[in-house]
Amino acid sequence: MYKLVPVGNVQKALIHLPAYISDKHTRFYLFAESVALCTVAGSLGWFGYQIHQTVYSVRNIVQKDTFLMNSHNTPEYIFLDKALFTDLDEYRIIDSNGLLQPTNPLVYFFQIWNKIKFKKAVKLLELCNNCNNSKISLAATHRLATMAYLKDADCQYIAQMSKAHTMVGFARTNNVHRSFFLPPRKSRWTKNETLSKLRELLIKLNGMSEHKCLSFFVAFAFKDHTHEYFHPEDVPPDFRSMHVDNDNIFHLCLSALRHHCSNEKNVTDMVKQGGLLILMAIYQLLNDDQNIAEEISQLLSAASLYSNLCQDIFLTGWISVLFDWKNHHDFRIQSWANRTLLNLDTKDPVNGNNLYGKHTVLLYPKNRSQQDAKIDVVLVHGLLGGVSFSWREKDQYINKPLGIFDINKSETPRSYTSLKKSIGEDIQDYLENYTEVKDREWDEIGNGFEFVMNDLPINDSIKGNEPYTLDGSLTTVRKNASSEGYSQCWPSDWLPTDQDGLRVVGVDYSTTLSEWLPSCPLKLRKQRTLEGRTEKLMNQLLAIGIGDRPVIFLAHSMGGLLVKSMLVAARNSTDPNVRKLFEKTRSVFFFSTPHHGSPLATLNTAYRFFLWPSVEVDELRTDSPKLVSLHDEFLKCLKENPMKIVTFAESLPTEFTALKVPILCVPVQAADPSVGEVYELPLNHMSICKAESKLSFVYQKTLSVIKTIAAYSN
Template structure:
C-alpha cells in the first residue's frame, strides 16, 4: 500500500500510456485486417451480386445500362479505405431510398430532401444508389437544388458506335415512321429534300404549297441533324404527336444527338423543347428515366440561360407527381420556382407579352450605355484600381494588410453615404390621373438602393425571374409564350392552322392555364401591348363560362397591369388597301387597326367585368416614339388616347413601346410600382389565410 502511495502518479501515467497504446494497437490491427479482407474481394462486385431493392427496376434495366455505369467506377482496390462516417451515410442513404416508395407525397418529399443533404460519398456509392432509385425519386432529386448529380444513372449508349452517316440514316427512319403515323406535307417535303442522297422507302409528293423558307433552310444547312430536330418539333406541335417519338424508341437516338452536340446551344434548346412536349404525358416517365434524360434535364435546370433552364424546369415539373396536379403545356412556362421550395405559393403572377415579343426577351432588363449617377460612383468605389491590385500582390504582409484595412474602412464609410437621403426613382411619369399613387421615391435605407447598385453592373434577361422572387415571397410566376407575325408572307408552314385571332388565343390560353392550376389562388396579370387585349378577352370568356372551375380564373383575378396596351387599336396598323395588298398583313395586324370593332367590344366587356369583380387596374403608356431600325424612322405605336382604359391608375412614362416594360434597375418607378402592387396583394392573401386558420383553430 505504501508503495502505491509513493508511486501513485507514476502508476497512473503508466496505466494511461499502456491503455492508449493498447487502443492504438487494436485500431491498427483492425485497419490491417480490413485492408487484407478488402483486397481479397473487389467490393464493387456487390453492385452485381446483391439484388436491387426494386425487382421491377432490375427487370427494366438492360445490360448496356449497367455496363455503362460499371466501367466508370473507380477501382476500389486502388482506393483508400472508406471512412466509418461515409459508410454510415451510405447505409443511411440506402434506408432512405427504401422509404421513397411511400404513397404519401408529403412524406416522400421530406425523404427526398433528406436524401439530397447526403453528400461527399464515394463514386461507387452513388453508382450503387443510382440503381436503387426509381423514376419518381430521380425527378424529386433533379428538382432539388442541392442534390448531387451522381445520384442519377448514366444513360445507355445505344448509338455510340454509329458514324455520322449511320446516325442520319436512323433519324431518317424515325421521321419516316412518324410521318406514317400522322402524315403532314411539311414532314413529307423535308424527308424528300433533306435525304435526297439516300433511299427513302416512300416517295412523297412535292407539295407546291410548302414554304420557300423551308427550301432555303435545307439548302444552306451544314448539318442535317439540327434541321431534323426542327422538323420533329414542328410535327409534334401541330398534332400532338410527341408521344409517338417515345413509342418509336426515339429517345436514345435523341440522347446520342445530344452527346455529339453538347457545345451547340441551339441543338440543346431544341432537344429540351422536344422533351417538354413529351412531358405532358406523365405516363412516359419510365421511358424518359431509362433513356438518361433526367440526368441531362437536372443539368439544364441550373444553366444560366433562362431559355434552357425555364424549359427544363417546366419539363421536370410536368413529370413530378408532387406538383399538385399542375401541368404546363406548350406555351406556358414556369419562371419561378424552378426548383422545389419550402415556401408555399399563395399568389400567381402571370406575364403575357405582345406582338413580336417573347417571354424570354420582352421582360429583360434595359441596357444602359453609361452610368453617370450615384450608383456608378458606388460601383467605381468597389472596384480596385490597377495600382491597388499591384500593391495587394506585394510580398510585404504589413503593406498588404494596411491597404486591405484602408480599403475596408473607406468602403464602410462610403456605404453610409445616402442613408439619410430620399432618392427619386427613375422613369417618373410625366402625366397621371387623379387615382394614381406612388411610390415616386425610395429611402436611402431601403433594400432597393443596394439592389439597384448591383443592377447597374449586372444584366438579367428576365426580371420577373431574377428580381421579383427576391423582393416578393410566396409567388408562382408564369409566362405565356406565343408566336406572332407581321405578314402572312413569312409563314414557314402554309398548312398550319395557327390560332392567331385574339378570340382563338384566349380560348387556347384559358384551357392551358386551367391545366396549370391557375384559378386556385389569387392572380395578378402583367401584360405588354397585345397581351393586355388577350387577357381582357380571356377574363370575359372565363366569367361567362358555365364551369365554376373556369370562372375561378376571373373571380380570383386581383389586379392587371397594362404596359402600353392599345385598347382601341393603333394607327400604325392602319394600312391603305394597296399597301395591305402588297404587305399581306397578318391576322394580328388586321385586328389591331385603330377603332377596330372587335377591340372596342372587348374593352366594353372588360369595363362591364370590372363592375362585377374588384379588379385593380394600373396602366403605363409610352410618350416616346420607337425607332424602327429596319425602316429607319420613328413610330409611336400606342398613343395616350388608345392606351388609357379610363379605369384605375394611369401613368404616361417617358419611354418608347419596347422599353416601357424593361426597367434599367430596381430603382425604376415601373418596377417599384409593380412590386408594391404584388406585395399588397400577397399581404392581404396571407392575412386572409391566417384568419381562416384562426377560425378553424377556434372550432
C-alpha cells in the first residue's frame, strides 16, 4: 500500500519560502562569499604547489653523486630514479618523484606497487650496510641481490649507496643481478701516459724498498732513462737476454711489480702511490690480454690479504671487474678473482675469518654458503704443475711432449675453454633436436648393461676385488656418457655434485726442473727445499682451517712428498693447533708419487751437466737418504692414525722435448708406498691425475673413498 501525503502542506511551505529568504538574506550572502573565497584560494594554492613540485622533479630526475665527480667536475655516472620514456598517452604530468602521473588506473596501481617494492629494497640495503649481525646481513644481501623485479635503474641507485662489504657480498652471491655492478671510471690516460706512470710507480716503490730484481728490470727495460741505482751495463746476463718491446712492456712491468709486492709494506706502498688506478688504466687499455688480466688479478689478490686496503679496491672500481672475472674462461683468472673476493668478504659467516694466501685457493664453494663444510679435500700438485693444469679433465693434448725450458704449463687447449658464444635460432633448434634424439637412443638401449670404466688398472694390489664397471641403471652413466662439457678442475667441478658437504682447496706453488732458468737472487735455496716448502704450505693450510674437520689429500708427484712431510711435521709438533692436521687426516691419494725417488733425478753425468737439475729435482734421487727417512716416519704416522692410502701408479713413459727420449718418471716400484691399495694405470706421469670423465676409474675410486669417509664422519 502507498501512503498519501497531503499536498496542502507542501504548498504552504513554498508560499512562505521567499519571505524566509528575505529575512535571512544577509546570512546567505555571507556564506556564498566564504565558499567562493575558499575555492579561489585553494585553487591558487594547488596550482602553485604543482608548479613547485614540477620544478623540483625536473631538477632531481638526473641525480649527481659528488663521490663520483672527477677532476673536471662532471658526473661519472648518471641514472634515473624510474623509467620515464613510456607511452605518453597514459600519463599527464610529472609528479614529485620524477614520474609521469598515469591516467590509466591499472598503470597507476603498478606504479605504486613498484614504489613499495623499491622501498623494501632500500630497507634491505640499510641492513646490508649497517647490520652487525652476520646472519641477518647475509640473509639481507642474498634477498636484495636476487630481487628479480628490480629495474636496472633501481640496481644502479642501490649500487651507488652500497658500502664496500655490501658490494663484495653481491659479487659472491649466486644469481645476483648484473646491473648492481657499475662500470669503473674511464681512464683518460693515453697508452704512453699510462706506461710513463707505471714506470714512475716502479721507480718510487724501488726507492721505498729496494729490490735487486726491480732495479735490474727498470734499468734494462727503460734504457733511454738514467737511474741513480743501476745502469743498463750493470744488469746481469739473465735480464740482458730479456726481450722488451711495445707489445710486452706492460706485461713485463706488471710481472716485475707483482714480484716486488711480496710483503705487506710493498703492497701497501703500491696502493698508496696510486697503483690501483694505474692498474685500472692498463686493464682498460688491454682488457683482451689474458696475461695482463692474470698479472693484475694476482696483484689484487695480494692486496686483498690486508683489510685496510679493501676500501681502496672498492673505490677504484675493481669489484665490478672481479665479478666479471669470476666467470672468465681462463681458470687461472677465475681462481685469482675468487680468492680476492673471498679475502675481502669479511661478512661471510663460514669463510669470512680465513685468508687465502699466495699458495692456497678455495675451489669450492666459490660463493657464499650458509652451511659449513663437513670434509676438506686438498689438492697438491707436483713438479711443473698447478691447480689449473694438474687437475683438469684429460684431453687429447695431454700426451704431447713436455718441454722443460719453454713449458707453458697453464695453457688450456682453445677448443676446450668454456667460452660462451651466441648462436642462431636454427643452430639452437638443431641442438635441442639432437638432444632429443640422443635421449631416445638411450631409452632404446635400456638399463640392462654394464658400463666398463675408462682407464682400468692393468695391475693392482688387491687381487681384483675392486668393481671396474657401473650398472647401466645408474643415472650417472647416462648423464655423463651424454655430457660434452669440459672441466678445468675435475675435483672441484664433479665431487661436490656427487657428495654434499665438501670444501675443495687447491695448493699452488711454483717449481722448475732446471737451474738454467732465471730465478730471484733474494729467494734462498732453503725456501725451495722440501722442508722449506713444508713449513710455508702447512702454515697457510692451517690459516684457512684445514684440520678443523676431516681432511682428504689428493697429491700428484712431488706433492705427495709434501703431504707426507706436512703430516710428519704435524705429528711431531707439540702445538695442538698444528697436530690437528695429522689427527684429522682420513685419507691420502698418491698419484705417481716418487716415494723412493725418480729416474728423472738420477741422470748420468752428461745429462746432469746439460739439464743442471733444480733443487726440487735433486731431492728426488732414487733411494736418497732424505726420502728413505721421510717414508719411514710416514709409516710410523700410519700406525698412530691408520688413514686410507690409495696409490695410482703410471705405466706409460712421458716424453721430454729437451731430452728427446721417453722417460718413465715414477716406476711402479718407486710409487708403491708398501701400504694401502696400489693401482697401475695405463697413463703417463702428466695424465694420471686427469680424470677423463665421471665414468673413469680414477674418479669413481676417489668418489667411493670420499663417500665412505663422509658416511663414517656422519
